[in-house]
Amino acid sequence: SPYESYIAVAEALNRLTPGDHDKKSALFNSGAEAVENAVKIARKYTGKQAIVAFDHGYHGRTNLTMALTAKSMPYKSGFGPFAPEVYRAPGSYPLRDGLSGPDAAARAITLIDKQVGADNLAAVIIEPIQGEGGFIVPADGFLPAIADWCRANGVVFIADEVQSGFARTGAMFASDLFGIVPDLVTTAKGIAAGMPLAAVTGRAEIMDAAHVGGLGGTYGGNPVACAAALAALEAFENDGLVERAQQIEQLLRGRLEPLAAADPRIGEVRGRGAMMAMEFVDPETGAPDATLTAAVAKSAIAEGV
Known part of the structure; x- marks a missing residue:
């Protein structure tokens, strides 16, 4: 039986995150924990195991999220072995690759099809604007093409908005800037103005895939952090x-x-x-x-x- 404030935070996240479909949210402690749980949910929903992350991506410092993260120093060096069934695809980095968004997406999709295969792929996870990778903004058309491919192939599209979420990019979520509606969204950092809180918000049918007791944690959604989140979310919406x-x-x-x-x-x-x-x-x-x-x-x- 969650606290009333936990429910209020979940309701706010369901309302604010991209898309008007039926959603559910689960609360955790940190961005890395949210990412790990998004992967768990996607694997349970699809019955598949493989996860694709992208060049220059950063997703956390726990074992699974280190596997998802592209950069060795300072995040991964000496800390392995890492979780299996994680694959890396090239993203969109206009300064370095010179590709249009559709061309960069086609390059990534070709590699994913060849090296992983949609039949084995549970989810693609990407930061709509990369954080630790260098605030890299993908070329127009890249993210919609990846999202469309995921939808057509039964692959869960996870937007990691831990760094880019909650008004930081001039939109409530960076996904909004690119016209994409993720299946799952991970949030943390700005969600509670410095208090330890994180969340996974997503399509209700995907979130419901996890069995009772499969998601949770001792401190996830604690009432003090939820109170901070409710105040922060009110500020994001009403304070310009x-x-x-x-x-x-x-x-x-x-x-x-x-x-x-x-x-x-x-x-x-x-x-x-x-x-x-x-x-x-x-x-x-x-x-x-x-x-x-x-x-x-x-x-x-x-x-x-």
Whole structure:
């Protein structure tokens, strides 16, 4: 018997997440825990095991989510072995691959078909705008094409909105920017303004696949975190935070894009809303410049940023 506040948070998530289909939500403690449970639900629903994640993706620091995460240092190195039946596909990274969204999707789908096969694939998981990977915004058309392929092939499409959710991108969820309706959405971070809370929200028939007692945890949806979430969600809806993120993007672009035009060490300014980034590169080769990036970060900290 959950707390009344748990039910209220679930109802709010069901209302705010993309799509107007029947939904259910389950609450957990952290983003990684939400991702693990989304994978559990997808596997139970489909009766299949394989999961596809994408280049540059980040999904957490637990064993399964390390397997889903693309980057070895600092997230994975020395911590294996990792969970099996996880496969990686190329995503959309316009600065680096130069592909249109449909072409990048076709490349990924070809690899998935060849190396995994839809008959074995429970779910595809992707960050609509990648977080730790570098705030990478996929080319237009990439996410809808992947979502359409999943729907046509009985594959659960999971949007990991742990970093990109709750007004950060100038929309309530980054999925909204691309016109996609995920089957399952994972959320955390902004959901409760710093209190430990996370959620999986999804199509009711998929969420109902898990047997009674199969999902849960001692602290998931605790009443203090739920109270914080209800207050945070009210602020997201009523305090103009979506619009504020849009203003932040305009302010940042107004300063950063002229810098990029004048300085060849800035390869790209990208992002949406308050989820903005610059990529620093070697002007000669275009390769990422980690030394310059570290120097800029250190200087920003010294200036109080």
